[in-house]
Amino acid sequence: MAGEAQQWTGLKVRQTFLDFFEQRGHTVVSSSSVVPHNDPTLLFVNAGMAPFKSIFLGTVGQTDPLAKLKRAVDTQKCIRAGGKHNDLDDVGKDSYHHTFFEMLGNWSFGDYFKKEAIGWSWELLTKVYGLDPQRLYVTYFEGNPEMGLEPDLEAKDLWLSVGVTEDHILPGNMKDNFWEMGDQGPCGPCSEIHYDKIGDRNAAHLVNQDDPMVVEVWNNVFMQFDRQADKSLKQLPARHVDTGMGFERLVSALQNKDSNYATDIFTPLFNKTQEVTGARPYTDKYGKDDVDGIDTAYRVIADHIRLLSFAIADGAAPNNIGRGYVVRRVLRRGARYARKYFQVEIGSFFSKILPALVEQMGDQFPELRKKQDDIKEILDEEEIAFAVTLDRGERQFEKVSALAIKKNEKKLSGADVWRLYDTFGFPEDLTKLMAEERGLTIDEEEVAVAREKAREASKQIKTAVAQFPKLNVHQIAELENSLKIARPDSEPKYVKGDVKGHVQLIFTGSEFLDTSKDVSPNTPLGLILDKTNFYAESGGQVADTGRIIIDGVAEFKVLDVQEFGGYIVHNGFFEYGDFKAGDEVICEYDELRRQPIRNNHTGTHILNHSLREVLGDDINQKGSLVDQDKLRFDFSHKTQVTLPEIKKIEDLSNKYIQQNFKIYSRDVDLDLAREIEGVRAVFGETYPNPVRVVSIGVEVDELLANPKNAEWRKVSVEFCGGTHVDQTNLIKDLIIVEESGIAKGIRRIVAYTGDAAHQAQRDAQVFSEKLDRIDGLPYGPEKAAEIKAASVELDGLAISTITKEELRTKFAKIQKEVVDEQKKRQKAESKTALDTVQGHFKQDENKDVKFYVGQLPIGPNAKAVSDVMNHYKSKDKERSVYVFAGSKDEAVVHGVYVGTHLSSKGVTAEQWTAAVSQVIGGKTGGKEPSRQGQAADPAKLEEAVATAEKWLLEKMKELSI
The missing domain is CATH 3.10.310.40 (Diaminopimelate Epimerase; Chain A, domain 1)
Known part of the structure; x- marks a missing residue:
């Protein structure tokens, strides 16, 4: 009751729900991953029933633990921030929308039905939680004669029997009170429970009217039909109960709060945000009452850290596609709120709030504690990357919005909205939010046209990559002697962040120009600058990509960077505008692409060191490739590297990584550098003087103080001009996914690091679980078909070589058991068949037949x-x-x-x-x-x-x- 609100902490509310149904024969089931790895139809798990979908559809494997369930109870992590179900735009604006929320549920799979579900829900809410029955309203399905559906009077009568008064029982239509999984499949009437937060009135007329004070808290779905392709309904062979209660809404009711955000679910996150930012306390104000917007920002940050943390913990790393893009959008939206309303620097803001969430929810959801370090690293990486363009993006937004207002226009152009995303990383919904603050709208159709136009241009550009300008020996001489162009300063490539440079010349491939004004659109060009932070392809490391910009004036998209005789040419195309010699420009490489390249390059050095430690001194580098997806390393070795050796190499590499060594680098006189004991260099390679020395774990000056120290052989020291991580733990893991021979005496290893390594590990775990399920299937056509498909899938898996061999062994055992059973049954069936025919002829009446x-x-x-x-x-x-x-x-x-x-x-x-x-x-x-x-x-x-x-x-x- 309201007077006892303080006793109902969120923790106690959740545990009471689980205990209530466990005492009534339900199995407590842990929440499934919020990332539905085995369900391509869902972006995220967005409802409590998603993990049990296979049961309702009748596709659950016989050995799946779910197949044995008759009654279950759980709290399911859910995300609604993309796809069909998207609450992102509403978060912060009202008291009850969340992109991440928990759904409490009790489930019956062909066991109990309406009577028990209704009786228990009323008992739990009124007797156990102590909610006032007069504040509760229930609905039942009113029927649909056109579809041959009768009113669910059974549910209405059951509500009456447990004590609900007639004026608190309301009929509902197909939209509100008939639940369907999709156009086809299980469906049935549902019965909702709504709670009036005000009380002492009859609020029946406010039910299902989007009134924030009368909210749905629980829905009982009675799955009893199967929707056919022709829209007809058939009775299911087994009837199920699927219920869902919004945890945050229930806690709000029990703590007698008007808002979900005023409960102890969110208070620890608000307190941590206040501690980190020094802002005023949260006061739970909305709309015009939230004059300075601080309360809205508190809600956005608290909601977004929940989504970000759980999504990343369950494997949804930020990127530019699908669910990864949702995570990136949410983080950038939240970062902008933090900067605008809390005036904090972006780069490590969300990770400072993270400990409060882990402390609050880490016991119920242990994956948060287990993955806390990974979540922090990813949040920081993403924030840092966005911080690079946030200031400039906001300035550009101010320009285009001011221009629109000056022209008395009510919207931003689609081209401007797309440019804010493509150039500054502002997702469309973030620009929409900022536009609303100025009284402007965006035209989504115009944005779509601009997006498609950019994609088409991108396709044309990719086909023209081979045409990118290359400097020949005569042109290098012209730059040096006739044009007196100095070679650029490229040292900034070793420092994170943007750099300002000046345009020297525009190179067409045949001539040098002072301006690009007269060049045709989409012409492949090369820019020569006096200073750059772009990495030119060399030493096996791929070139950077990115943009060279004069904000709001011109943008040059860099798709490749090459060095010719010390001159660096940025190859690409103008997106819009033009440059002339002398223009000051901003060089912005793609940090989110560079980051995994750094991981892979430092990983290559560690792998090289481990190879020598395991295979001996005859190991010499013969080539390498370092890109954003993988590292590839070629080396001299006479025989195939055995699996035990691969395991030693992988283990030694990861031990090195986990010691979190710092990476040191310095330019050193070439002859002096060669004296360092154990230094690695590519045989036959010509190195500059001075040469850059990269050492992992020991400062270069310390190496040079005693270069012949035998201890240095235990250290990774190489000549290298590439980019590297600051500390080895940023690499996270290194897994070898391929070992092969490419020529006589030359072997090749391909490996993954960072998020790619973690994704490979997740893929291996998912496949291992699939094999367990297949193994438990009874012998028959289904098992044979699954084994055949699994064989193809296993061949194509890009996972650890060691793990793959373990899975092959596991698969071979399952396959052999099936083959043996096939032979056994084949033999038995052949005997039965022959016995049947021979038996016919042996009968007295058939002897002469x-x-x-x-x-x-x-x-x-x-x-x-x-x-x-x-x-x-x-x-x-x-x-x-x-x-x-x-x-x-x-x-x-x-x-x-x-x-x-x-x-x-x-x-x-x-x-x-x-x-x-x-x-x-x-x-x-x-x-x-x-x-x-x-x-x-x-x-x-x-x-x-x-x-x-x-x-x-x-x-x-x-x-x-």
Whole structure:
């Protein structure tokens, strides 16, 4: 009750729900991942029923733990921030929308139904939680005569029987009170429970009217129908109960709060935000009452840290597609709120709020504690990348919005909205939010047109990459001697962040220009600057991509960077505007692409060191490739690297990574650098003087103080001009996914680091679980088909070589058991088939009969049919047999052997099967006097058997046999 609100902490509310139903025979089920790895139809799990979908659809595997469930209770993590269900735009503006929320649920799978579900829900809410019955309203399905659906008066009567008064029971329509999984599949009427937060009134007229003070808290779905393709409904063989109660809404009611955000679910996050930002306390104001917007910002930050943390913990890393893009959008939206309303620096803001969430929810959801460090790293990486363009993006937004207002326009142009995303990383919904603050709208159709136009241009650009300008020896001499262009300063490539430079020249491939003004659009060009932070392709590391910009004036998209004789050429195309010599520009490489490249390059050094430690001193680098997806390393070695050796190399590499060594680098005189004990260099490579030395774990000055120290052999030290992480723990993990020979005495290793390594580990775990499920299936066609598909999938998995070999062993064991069972059953069915036919001939009344036509008591086993035919072909040539195997409900195979008694009179197998095929369909084949085939219409099995016998009898009569 309201007076006891303080006793109902969120923790106690959740546990009370679980305990109540566990005491009533329900199995407590842990929340599934919010990322539905095995359900491509969902972006995120957005409802409590999603993890049990296979049960409702009848597709659950017999060995799946879910298959044994009759009653279950859980709290399910849910996200609604993308796709069909998207509450992102409403978060912060009202008291009850969340992108991440918990759904409490109790479930019956073919067990109890309406009576128990309704009785328990009322008992729990009114007797256990102590909510005032007069504040509760329930709905039932009013029926739909057009669809042949009667009103759910059974539910209404059950509500009356537990004590709900007539004026608190309301009929509801198809939209509110009939639940469907999709256009087809399980569905049924539902019965909602709504709570009036004000009380002392009759609020029936406010139910389902989007009143924030009368909210739905619980929904009981009674799945009893199966929607057919023709929209008709069939009764399900087993009726189910699917319930869902909004945890945040329930806590709000029990703590007597008008707002979900005023509860202890969010208070710890608000307190932490206040501690981090120094802002005023949260006061739970909305709309115009939230004058400074601070309360709205508090709500956005608290909501978004929940979504971000759980999504990342469950494997949804931020990126530019699908669910990864949702995570990125949410983070950037939240970062902008934090900067605008709390005036904090972006770069590590969300990760400072994270500990409060882990402390609050880490016991119920242990994945938060386990993945806390990973979540922090990813949040910081994403924030840092967005911080680079946030200031400039906001300035550009101010320009275009001010111009729109000046022109008395009510909206931003689609091209401007798209440019804010493409250039500054502002997702469309963030620009929409900012536009609303200025009284402007955006036209989503215009944005879509601009997006499609950019994609088409991008396709054309990619085909023109080969045309990018290259400097030849004469042009290098022209730059150096005639044009007096100094070689650029490229040291900023080793420092994170943007850099300002000046345009020296625009290179067309044949000439140097002072301006790009007269160049045709989409012409491949090269920019030569006096200073750049872009990495030019070299040393096996791919070139950076990104943009070179004069904000709001011009943008040059950089798709490739090459170095020629010390001159760096940025190859790409103008998105809009133009440059001229002397212009100051901003160089912005793609940090989110560079970051995994850094991981992979430092990982390559660690791998090189580990290879020497495990395989010996004859290991020399013969080539490498470092890109954003992987690292590839070629080295000299006479024999294949064994699996135990690969495991040692991988383990040693990860031990190095986990020690969190710092990476040091310095330019050193080449002769002095060569003196360092154990230094690694590529044989035959020409190195500059001075050369850059990269050391992992020991400062370069310390190495040079005593270069012949034998201890340095235990350290990764290389000549390298590439980009690297600051500390090894940023690499996270290194897994070897391929080892192969590419030439005599040359081996190749491909490896993943960072998020790619973690994704590979998740893929391996998902496949391992799939094998467990397949292993538990009973022998039959389903298991055989699953094994066949799994074999193809396993071959294509890009996972750890060690893990893959373990999975191959596991798979081979399952496959052998199936093959052995197949052989055993094949042998048994062949015996049964032959015994059936021979038994027929052994009967006294059939001793003189020369033929057998009939259905065998086995499945559609073509080998058994063939064995019967071969027996009579080789051992009892006079008799004829026509046998059918299978059933009309699955498949049918059939075969005939025409014995000498008939063939000598002109009867052929082809004639006989042709008559049968006219009935049962399909094709037959074989060499006389036998023939075999498979039916196209198994349902006509009985007719086919009768036809086979009738045809033969008529033929025998015709031939006087």
